[in-house]
Amino acid sequence: MVIGGGISGMQAALDIADSGYEVVLVERLPSIGGRMAQLSETFPTLDCAQCILTPRTVEVGHHEKIKLATYSEVEEVGGHLGDFRVKVRRKPAYVDWERCTGCGLCQEKCLWQVPSDFERGIGKRKAIYALSPQAVPNKPVIDREHCVYFQKEGKCGACAKFCPVEAIDFQQKEEIWEEQVGAIVVATGYDLYPMERLSEYGGGHYPDVIDSLQFERLLSASGPTAGEIRRPSDGAVPKEVVFVQCAGSRDPERGVAYCSQICCMYTAKQALLYKHKVHHGQAYVFYIDIRAGGKGYEEFVQRAMEEGVLYLRGKVSKIFPQNGKVMVWGADTLSGKRVEIAADLVVLATAILPSQGTSDLAEKLRIKIGESGFYEEAHPQVRPIESGAPGIYLAGAGQGPKDIPEAVAQGSAAAAKVLALFASEVPP
Amino acid sequence: MRVRLSIRETRGEFVKRVEEISGQEILACNQCGKCSAGCPAAMAMDLLPSQVLRLVQLGLEEALTSETIWLCASCLTCLSRCPKGVDLPRIMEALRQLVLRKEGDRLELSALPADFLSEAPQLAIIAGSRKYLS
Amino acid sequence: MRYLYFPGCTLSTKAKGFAASGEASARALGIDLVELSQWNCCGATFPLATDNLLALVAPTRILLNAQKEGNHLVALCSICYHVLKRTNRLLREETDKREKLNLFIEEEYRGEVRVFHLLELLREEIGFEELSERVQKRLQGLRVAPYYGCLLLRPFQEIGLDDPEEPRILDDLLASLGCEVVEFSHKTECCGSYLAMNSSEVTRELSYAILHSALASGAQAVVTSCPLCHFNLDYRQGEMAAHYPGFTQIPVLYFTQLLGLALGIESETFGLADHHVDPRPLLASKGLK
Numbered sequence: 001m002v003i004g005g006g007i008s009g010m011q012a013a014l015d016i017a018d019s020g021y022e023v024v025l026v027e028r029l030p031s032i033g034g035r036m037a038q039l040s041e042t043f044p045t046l047d048c049a050q051c052i053l054t055p056r057t058v059e060v061g062h063h064e065k066i067k068l069a070t071y072s073e074v075e076e077v078g079g080h081l082g083d084f085r086v087k088v089r090r091k092p093a094y095v096d097w098e099r100c101t102g103c104g105l106c107q108e109k110c111l112w113q114v115p116s117d118f119e120r121g122i123g124k125r126k127a128i129y130a131l132s133p134q135a136v137p138n139k140p141v142i143d144r145e146h147c148v149y150f151q152k153e154g155k156c157g158a159c160a161k162f163c164p165v166e167a168i169d170f171q172q173k174e175e176i177w178e179e180q181v182g183a184i185v186v187a188t189g190y191d192l193y194p195m196e197r198l199s200e201y202g203g204g205h206y207p208d209v210i211d212s213l214q215f216e217r218l219l220s221a222s223g224p225t226a227g228e229i230r231r232p233s234d235g236a237v238p239k240e241v242v243f244v245q246c247a248g249s250r251d252p253e254r255g256v257a258y259c260s261q262i263c264c265m266y267t268a269k270q271a272l273l274y275k276h277k278v279h280h281g282q283a284y285v286f287y288i289d290i291r292a293g294g295k296g297y298e299e300f301v302q303r304a305m306e307e308g309v310l311y312l313r314g315k316v317s318k319i320f321p322q323n324g325k326v327m328v329w330g331a332d333t334l335s336g337k338r339v340e341i342a343a344d345l346v347v348l349a350t351a352i353l354p355s356q357g358t359s360d361l362a363e364k365l366r367i368k369i370g371e372s373g374f375y376e377e378a379h380p381q382v383r384p385i386e387s388g389a390p391g392i393y394l395a396g397a398g399q400g401p402k403d404i405p406e407a408v409a410q411g412s413a414a415a416a417k418v419l420a421l422f423a424s425e426v427p428p
Numbered sequence: 429m430r431v432r433l434s435i436r437e438t439r440g441e442f443v444k445r446v447e448e449i450s451g452q453e454i455l456a457c458n459q460c461g462k463c464s465a466g467c468p469a470a471m472a473m474d475l476l477p478s479q480v481l482r483l484v485q486l487g488l489e490e491a492l493t494s495e496t497i498w499l500c501a502s503c504l505t506c507l508s509r510c511p512k513g514v515d516l517p518r519i520m521e522a523l524r525q526l527v528l529r530k531e532g533d534r535l536e537l538s539a540l541p542a543d544f545l546s547e548a549p550q551l552a553i554i555a556g557s558r559k560y561l562s
Numbered sequence: 563m564r565y566l567y568f569p570g571c572t573l574s575t576k577a578k579g580f581a582a583s584g585e586a587s588a589r590a591l592g593i594d595l596v597e598l599s600q601w602n603c604c605g606a607t608f609p610l611a612t613d614n615l616l617a618l619v620a621p622t623r624i625l626l627n628a629q630k631e632g633n634h635l636v637a638l639c640s641i642c643y644h645v646l647k648r649t650n651r652l653l654r655e656e657t658d659k660r661e662k663l664n665l666f667i668e669e670e671y672r673g674e675v676r677v678f679h680l681l682e683l684l685r686e687e688i689g690f691e692e693l694s695e696r697v698q699k700r701l702q703g704l705r706v707a708p709y710y711g712c713l714l715l716r717p718f719q720e721i722g723l724d725d726p727e728e729p730r731i732l733d734d735l736l737a738s739l740g741c742e743v744v745e746f747s748h749k750t751e752c753c754g755s756y757l758a759m760n761s762s763e764v765t766r767e768l769s770y771a772i773l774h775s776a777l778a779s780g781a782q783a784v785v786t787s788c789p790l791c792h793f794n795l796d797y798r799q800g801e802m803a804a805h806y807p808g809f810t811q812i813p814v815l816y817f818t819q820l821l822g823l824a825l826g827i828e829s830e831t832f833g834l835a836d837h838h839v840d841p842r843p844l845l846a847s848k849g850l851k
Contacts, residue, residue: 469754550572555606
């Protein structure tokens with residue numbers, strides 16, 4: 001079983017399945033792809049994230065050895081290496097996915113709009129929705145909280161009326177079943193540090209102070225602005241954008257003590273892509289140190305600087321709205337100046353946190369959580385893939401912040417561990 | 429001119445005294461600059477607050493001659509935002525104390541305008557005396 | 563409800579209106595502020611040098627006196643509150659220093675008294691919803707900028723009154739009185755504090771920035787809980803007008819003055835005439851006096 005259908009979990013699932021073993025892939029959301037599905041382009045090559053991701057999601061979706069359990073969570077774990085008994089709970093989608101053809105008519109006809117989590121609140125979705133047009137599986141779910149049929153006792157029902165194959169099933173119940181598996185790969189990924197906890201940066205109250213995933217959605221061709229950079233408050237194209245690194249990271253006092261590892265690179269990418277889209281705009285990046293240790297990474301950051309992104313060495317102290325702009329008070333310690341920038345848009349590179357529910361799942365799996373809240377590996381140097389529990393392996397950002405190549409590598413490594421285990425103990 | 433650094437400065441008496449009086453670990457600061465970015469009084473300072481602290485980290489007593497230490501209003505903005513919890517207002521106080529304890533008063537109360545003194549609240553005069561008199 | 567009360571030096575002399583309006587308002591709300599029978603100056607600074615124990619003696623004595631008469635102590639002045647609250651915590655948590663201080667004052671005090679700011683009492687003992695119902699004269703149409711300053715809120719770990727970056731307590735109080743409360747960027751910026759003694763231009767500039775931000779947000783008055791902030795913001799407005807073209811003077815009030823007016827208390831003792839920028843025309847224009 002692989003828990004988590006992001007890029008790391010998918011890699012693990014594919015590697016194991018390609019070797020002839022059955023895989024159950026459990027994903028909390030209605031479709032797989034994880035955080036990567038929200039990204040615009042990837043550093044340092046600027047490949048379109050969706051373009052390199054989609055072949056993977058499709059392959060997972062079609063793989064005869066992979067059983068997809070989306071919209072599902074692990075309920076209970078028993079047993080042991082070679083014979084785990086895992087109870088999986090599938091939330092009711094209120095749509096019969098066997099019948100549903102994924103035509104999308106229900107979403108078109110639904111009248112009720114709510115802010116979309118997938119769009120990080122800057123775009124909307126319907127009360128019946130699939131995460132994206134490329135979703136795998138491309139089947140919708142009904143969000144009961146916002147569906148008028150559920151909230152007003154049977155009124156509306158537009159989706160059911162228009163569905164050509166009668167797939168809407170308001171009576172659907174949650175399902176719980178048990179899977180018997182030999183090994184488990186845990187790849188539950190990350191969330192971002194909530195802006196509410198950054199009160200000196202406005203605590204999430206200012207519409208034009210956004211987090212880095214929101215900016216990814218603005219950059220994304222499939223995002224709410226179709227890839228045009230328009231700020232949330234008034235839809236204007238921002239002429240000056242300030243990127244603030246280490247927003248919550250490296251802050252043992254009030255945030256998290258660790259470095260979130262990927263922000264230096266994605267900020268350089270975001271600033272560069274902004275420059276590509278808004279030629280006459282100015283991007284500023286406030287940083288403390290630049291950590292660009294990967295292959296081609298330093299070159300990429302240098303490219304961002306050469307193409308006109310102005311790097312300012314100092315941490316931002318305060319952000320507040322002023323005359324339709326967002327005032328940023330920072331320092332440039334290299335010149336010894338305090339600086340203020342009246343920006344049109346501010347992007348906070350908020351810290352990477354283990355995804356919500358990480359500690360609950362760890363408890364069910366009886367694996368350890370480290371000081372920072374991520375899954376703890378059996379040994380930080382020589383056993384980075386194993387959890388402390390036999391037969392349970394770690395992959396992706398749930399074990400610690402990491403970028404795509406690292407997450408993929410760890411997914412493959414976890415698969416290799418599972419295959420080695422099976423080769424010695426279980427015949428295919 | 430090059431500043432010669434050696435153990436005499438970096439582990440010298442000066443650093444030790446500042447750490448003692450302030451109760452702070454001077455090297456805990458990673459020079460992120462957030463204190464300077466938010467310091468309300470920095471506009472009048474000759475050095476940014478983080479630069480004064482940097483001089484102390486290097487063991488350089490010229491930190492004591494900076495106007496900055498007298499312009500710190502102990503408003504605690506830097507402390508409340510410092511990622512490392514470094515109590516810079518205490519370090520500034522330690523630097524002021526090192527000067528005051530050696531050189532005496534920085535303020536002559538009798539030289540202040542009478543109108544000002546008659547209007548200023550008691551706590552301004554008391555706080556000012558605490559900060560500027562030895 | 564009876565609470566021991568520490569007025570402090572400034573409230574007994576230059577900010578009598580702050581004290582009078584605070585005491586009268588509290589009384590009208592059923593809070594009896596009983597002045598400590600014996601008190602001294604708190605020192606007006608919490609000593610930041612860790613070897614300066616002498617400066618802690620004065621606030622320790624105040625707290626000790628309070629303990630002899632009760633178990634709560636209320637302050638109105640932000641700085642007194644700051645000094646007493648931090649000293650009290652130190653006496654509770656730093657054993658070495660407590661022992662030395664107790665030896666010095668030849669009595670035993672371990673930080674048992676609970677220190678309050680009047681704002682805290684209003685929030686916790688009365689509640690702003692309840693307060694709103696007790697208002698006699700709603701301060702309708704009065705646009706105010708709640709100015710917190712520094713020491714009322716910082717350091718949060720020791721004071722713990724409200725979020726030091728996005729505080730609400732003064733906003734909520736003023737809203738409960740019927741004021742229109744403006745959001746402004748400088749509500750927790752420093753006014754220059756005691757720099758007034760030695761660097762008056764710096765104080766003027768810092769205070770100007772605060773007033774400018776309040777004015778830009780449409781405020782008609784600035785409201786504070788600190789006599790030193792009040793002085794810096796109020797006293798220098800003449801200079802500001804000469805120095806910054808286009809600067810409009812703006813009254814600076816203590817929160818207790820507005821509280822008293824809203825509770826319908828006779829304002830004669832509130833010291834409204836003592837401010838450099840006279841708030842009375844503004845108040846009169848809103849039907850308040």
